[in-house]
Amino acid sequence: MKISIIVPTHNRMSSMLTLAEALNNLDYPDYEVIVVCDSCKDDTKKELEAKYGQQENWQILEVEKAGPAKARNTGARLAVGEILAFTDDDCIPDNNWLQVIRLNLEGNPNIVGLEGLTYTYKKEVTPLTHQIENLDGNPAVPTCNVAFRKSTFEHLNGFDETFPYAHNEDADFAWRMREVGEIVFVEEMKVCHPPRQESFSKMKSRMKILESEFLLYYKNTNLYHKYRNTSPWITIYWEVFFYHQIMNLKSTFKYFFKPKLFLGGLKLIFYWWIDLILLFPKYFASNFKYQKQFQS
Structure with missing residues (x-):
């Protein structure tokens, strides 16, 4: 099963480059990476193109003021994989991430999506950091660690781009998807979301x-x-x-x-x-x- 990884990013060059290195070394034979740079004012696109732009399985796009829903939809339209895997630019998937996705979707047509376990470094968490921890499933299905069948994604017209902020577009899509098939929480499908220092x-x-x-x-x-x-x-x-x-x-x-x-x-x-x-x-x-x- 060919898998397309889609990552929206916005002015997080350092963490995006860390993620890119992890994605480039995943243990899986057939996948592509689509990075959608949304109004990046730093050198994210330039650095990614210098490192990965010549690789056939990498696409690095640029869009203006899209927001995460539109950025993900833009990447999904260009994807050629049967499966769309989403993560965020401040995350790091385990090396076997795609292998686990394939094992849980192949031969299970009633399963239209997977929700993975997202963990963080608890000792680094403070009142002024942002992190996501999803250890046993979340009804909103956070898009930092999910995979959907592309056919179902297209049937539902992807994420709703009319949400006024980067909030709840993931819940809306997951709830609609659950109306047409099953989304399964998979503990072995792991992504790390390190605590990120945010400005006050x-x-x-x-x-x-x-x-x-x-x-x-x-x-x-x-x-x-x-x-x-x-x-x-x-x-x-x-x-x-x-x-x-x-x-x-x-x-x-x-x-x-x-x-x-x-x-x-x-x-x-x-x-x-x-x-x-x-x-x-x-x-x-x-x-x-x-x-x-x-x-x-």
């Missing part, structure tokens, strides 16, 4: 992405009830505002004797609480907009 300014504005909850809800109301919650308001103001922030507060106290991390974590939680209050009018407008769009 970027992290404090993260709550704006929750606007995507309303599009996800009105587009897939029954599936939202099935996989997430009774409403986006419950998700935002119960789960995120209350439960998640209490959990964040609890974990931040582990850094009590590291004042910079401890105070940074507290400050971040405070900003998120304030932002969730200030964003209420925008959420309300989005709720009205998508309700009108999908219920008219």
